Amino acid sequence: MSPKERKRMVNKRVGISLSRQCKILKISRSSLYYIPVGFSPDTLELMRQIDRVFTQYPFFGSRQIAAYLPRKGYHAGRHRIRRLMKIMGLEAIYKRPNTSKKHPENRIYPYLLRNLQITRPNQVWCADISYIPVKRGFLYLVAIMDWATRKVLSWRLSNTMDASFCKEALDEAIAKYGPPEIMNTDQGSQFTGATWITTLTEADVKISMDGRGRYLDNIFIERLWRSLKQEAVYLHEITNGFQAKRIIDDWISFYNSERPHTALDKRTPDAAYFGQMETRKAA
Numbered sequence: 167m168s169p170k171e172r173k174r175m176v177n178k179r180v181g182i183s184l185s186r187q188c189k190i191l192k193i194s195r196s197s198l199y200y201i202p203v204g205f206s207p208d209t210l211e212l213m214r215q216i217d218r219v220f221t222q223y224p225f226f227g228s229r230q231i232a233a234y235l236p237r238k239g240y241h242a243g244r245h246r247i248r249r250l251m252k253i254m255g256l257e258a259i260y261k262r263p264n265t266s267k268k269h270p271e272n273r274i275y276p277y278l279l280r281n282l283q284i285t286r287p288n289q290v291w292c293a294d295i296s297y298i299p300v301k302r303g304f305l306y307l308v309a310i311m312d313w314a315t316r317k318v319l320s321w322r323l324s325n326t327m328d329a330s331f332c333k334e335a336l337d338e339a340i341a342k343y344g345p346p347e348i349m350n351t352d353q354g355s356q357f358t359g360a361t362w363i364t365t366l367t368e369a370d371v372k373i374s375m376d377g378r379g380r381y382l383d384n385i386f387i388e389r390l391w392r393s394l395k396q397e398a399v400y401l402h403e404i405t406n407g408f409q410a411k412r413i414i415d416d417w418i419s420f421y422n423s424e425r426p427h428t429a430l431d432k433r434t435p436d437a438a439y440f441g442q443m444e445t446r447k448a449a
Contacts (some may be wrong), residue, residue: 198394211240293310
């Protein structure tokens with residue numbers, strides 16, 4: 167059955183378009199037509215263990231992870247681990263010489279947050295992508311966060327690293343909250359490509375990018391990933407994308423509206439974000 171035939175069948179069965187279904191479920195539309203490359207159960211389990219170790223020790227590179235995994239009963243060579251970390255989008259926090267040759271059309275923007283006092287909502291947003299393990303594979307999760315209040319503004323799941331799911335999350339955040347003054351990301355291809363850059367440029371948003379391999383430049387969203395995985399993802403054996411969506415949705419709702427932050431004077435991200443926005447409007 168072709169993708170078009172499958173689309174017509176699903177639309178007829180449920181009565182709403184695939185685009186609308188994906189928007190409701192926060193799943194990338196492009197992922198519906200993607201046939202993933204298979205990984206053996208042993209490889210998927212190794213990837214899950216790599217992610218657990220990296221979440222706990224984000225300064226570990228492939229060499230340290232290869233040395234650490236035997237303590238957990240897993241053995242793999244450094245080169246295999248490095249290849250899997252690349253697939254998973256994991257990179258250690260230390261800075262190293264940048265020897266990669268970038269595509270001439272993908273401009274790398276300077277880091278704008280150094281010594282900047284970030285004190286109000288929508289002054290700076292940040293975005294990042296994380297690996298989410300499921301029983302027979304894995305997904306990618308993108309989230310957009312307000313830096314000052316730690317509020318998660320939008321997110322999307324996808325089973326490919328195609329840039330479209332990042333743009334969908336960005337479009338949703340801007341539609342709901344208006345554009346930020348600055349957007350900060352790493353130098354991943356999803357954030358240097360034309361789709362992402364054009365959306366920000368048309369919204370008159372300044373673009374900031376971390377230094378290569380600099381995990382600490384985007385520290386708050388990295389802490390979000392660690393909390394999400396330790397408090398939700400790793401507590402379940404996630405079998406599919408729909409279960410992953412439900413678990414992530416529940417946790418992010420809890421994180422935004424119920425989880426107090428010491429850095430926010432024990433307020434929740436929602437209270438900090440909307441409280442400051444109301445104060446600014448009143449002024």
